[in-house]
Amino acid sequence: xxxxxxxxxxxxxxxxxxxxxxxxxxxxxxxxxxxxxxxxxxxxxxxxxxxxxxxxxxxxxxxxxxxxxxxxxxxxxxxxxxxxxxxxxxxxxxxxxxxxxxxxxxxxxxxxx
Amino acid sequence: xxxxxxxxxxxxxxxxxxxxxxxxxxxxxxxxxxxxxxxxxxxxxxxxxxxxxxxxxxxxxxxxxxxxxxxxxxxxxxxxxxxxxxxxxxxxxxxxxxxxxxxxxxxxxxxxxx
Numbered sequence: 001x002x003x004x005x006x007x008x009x010x011x012x013x014x015x016x017x018x019x020x021x022x023x024x025x026x027x028x029x030x031x032x033x034x035x036x037x038x039x040x041x042x043x044x045x046x047x048x049x050x051x052x053x054x055x056x057x058x059x060x061x062x063x064x065x066x067x068x069x070x071x072x073x074x075x076x077x078x079x080x081x082x083x084x085x086x087x088x089x090x091x092x093x094x095x096x097x098x099x100x101x102x103x104x105x106x107x108x109x110x111x112x113x
Numbered sequence: 114x115x116x117x118x119x120x121x122x123x124x125x126x127x128x129x130x131x132x133x134x135x136x137x138x139x140x141x142x143x144x145x146x147x148x149x150x151x152x153x154x155x156x157x158x159x160x161x162x163x164x165x166x167x168x169x170x171x172x173x174x175x176x177x178x179x180x181x182x183x184x185x186x187x188x189x190x191x192x193x194x195x196x197x198x199x200x201x202x203x204x205x206x207x208x209x210x211x212x213x214x215x216x217x218x219x220x221x222x223x224x225x226x227x
Binding site for chain 1 (some may be wrong): 116144146148153154155156158161171182203204207209214215216218219220221
């Protein structure tokens with residue numbers, strides 16, 4: 001079946017540090033990949049996405065590249081801020097005909113001033 | 114923009130009680146979903162709907178029921194609450210016509226069953 005595995009947290013960083021959250025996936029076809037972010041007390045919101053191999057999604061200084069050869073979609077940000085403290089979810093949409101997302105367990109990130 | 118609205122935000126139930134979590138969206142989205150979020154477990158799909166009058170089970174449907182009488186509303190019913198249903202529940206919607214696959218989430222409903 002289709003599934004997503006992301007690194008366990010929590011992750012605690014200082015401001016301006018480099019952030020990486022690993023995400024790998026298992027899928028039978030050609031999935032689309034997403035990163036969602038959940039700020040404290042809020043619902044999830046889309047951070048970035050990539051729909052085919054070698055695509056790079058980017059938003060708010062975050063980037064992730066769809067690597068089919070390693071079945072990965074790692075999230076990176078070069079210099080985090082306190083406002084980046086949130087829970088980050090990697091997610092997979094199995095195919096263009098599918099409309100459900102499979103989510104990873106989430107990674108809690110705390111950025112200290 | 115209201116987006117996806119869930120009520121209530123918090124609720125405490127006793128074992129065996131029943132309740133309905135309400136979800137409404139004003140974006141004219143065809144597809145709606147209910148997820149539950151448990152610590153360290155990510156989000157699990159409970160039920161989903163591809164349009165009014167059509168619903169289907171997700172990964173963890175036991176103990177829940179849904180209905181979709183209108184495009185806007187997608188309530189989730191718990192008939193006999195159990196401690197295992199203590200969780201945060203998220204409603205979401207999407208419009209597949211955009212091709213992005215993006216889901217729009219409500220703010221969540223935190224349910225505690227004691």
